[in-house]
Amino acid sequence: MMNGQENKRNGNKKTPGGTQLLSGKQIQSVQRAIDILNCFNLTNTELTLGQISTRLGLNKGTVHGILNTLHMNGYISQNSSGEYLLGAELFNKASLASDTKRSILIDRSHNYMQNLSDYFQGNCTLFRIDELYLQLIHSTEPHNSTFVVRRANSNMPLYCSASGKLVLAHLRERLLNVYLKDAPFPAYTATTRTTADALQNEFEKIRKEGFSYENGELFEGVGALSVPIYSSKDNHLFATLSLTGMSVTIARRKKEIFPKLAEVARRLQQTIDF
Template sequence: MTEEIKLNKTIVNTFKVLDVLAKADQEYLSLSELVNVTKLPKTTVHRILQTLEAIDGISKNSYDSYRLGIKFYRYAGAAKLGDPTIQLAKPYIEALAKEVQETINLGIWFEGQVLYVSEVKGENFHLQAELPPVAPLYCSAMGKIFLANLTVEERKKYYLQHDLVARTIKTITEPQDLEQEVETIAREHLAFDNEEYEYGLSCMSVPIYRQGKLVAGLSLSGPSTRIRVKGEAAMIHKLQQTASAIEKSYQRID
């Protein structure tokens, strides 16, 4: 009989607080807001915050509100360095960015969002709109790749749990319309964000598989006009070639 693991309650509660702060996307949250979301006792949250602040895990502003501290950037960097998926893909991503002179991103699924784990910018990056470290599934090219990998029932649950907010006039906000596009993506293994997340920014994405399992998405993004001038079909071809090369690199070590 497998021995039941006894969890450390303090650590579990600390990560509940950290998870809420992480999802706030660097916005400051008050003690009452953290208590409301975590459903933990006020004294527990206050004690956790005091401890995290003392070790530079979080920062506090003049209004006694909190956000993640800079220490977590070091932890994030260390995690990336230890991830074989990222390390094996990195030289291929760098080569593609240099060739096409646009931004190339590698992303993974994380709690119903896309988490960008590696980004390489081409020399024209100063014209590139910035992508956040996380992005919603419904209005990002890479997000749609992950949506297409879900079952119909899983996608229905996603639509019920997330507000499909119109970030631009091109954002798809109706589940039935998004479903039509996702079905095409599932067949073609190719997704687009045509200024659906941000005006002037276009993105295309393809899946990366390892042993038949979707492990990451690979995307190319840049100003819409420049992508059109360079030729969308050519960009797609190079993106697909790179994804294929990364998949073959996995096969050599599996």
């Protein structure tokens, strides 16, 4: 039996519950199963036993045994040609992981957002970026206010919403040009920018100032200010944090809102980027 000195020498650790963890130790069969799953990607959705064996440098017997185990548990399936593909159980787990991630994002951001809502008497909204799609993660409202804007959703048009314009301003030139081919866009109010030239000027201003400002462009009398949250891994736009309220209030307090939103965005960057 391994004694305390041997445990210490081998770098063993214990969890708060007393379970021993072996730092750096891998279970070979588990790692090989993970390696097999990682063989599949957008360009390799269906693979033969031979292809998987060659990619991993493992004999077919070993790979076949692991594939059978994964197949029995729903993580691998086979088509009519006998090729292997990812199983439905992975999609179920992916959906569960997405829900769990959203819950974690809400838990880590709520207090910051609620404080902003109460301080500025407006809605604070966190969107996660998924290509040209704003995924609503969380929204808070002030506890005591006679004016509450109930408009946060994932279907807002990008070109006339604060968070949407922030997304467009960060697009690569080629993708932005593709998006602007549909201009002129419908005008929701008298202040909606609808032409490609007007929007390009707006995007340049956003890049320079570091925030996006919406002044009654989507709804009359409603304003918003949005700041970016960048990925700490590769500095791409990961999410947006915005404050929405009466346009006169947002305009009057814009210089005060921006630094406070930006400070919260910097804090969240380290806690929700995973």
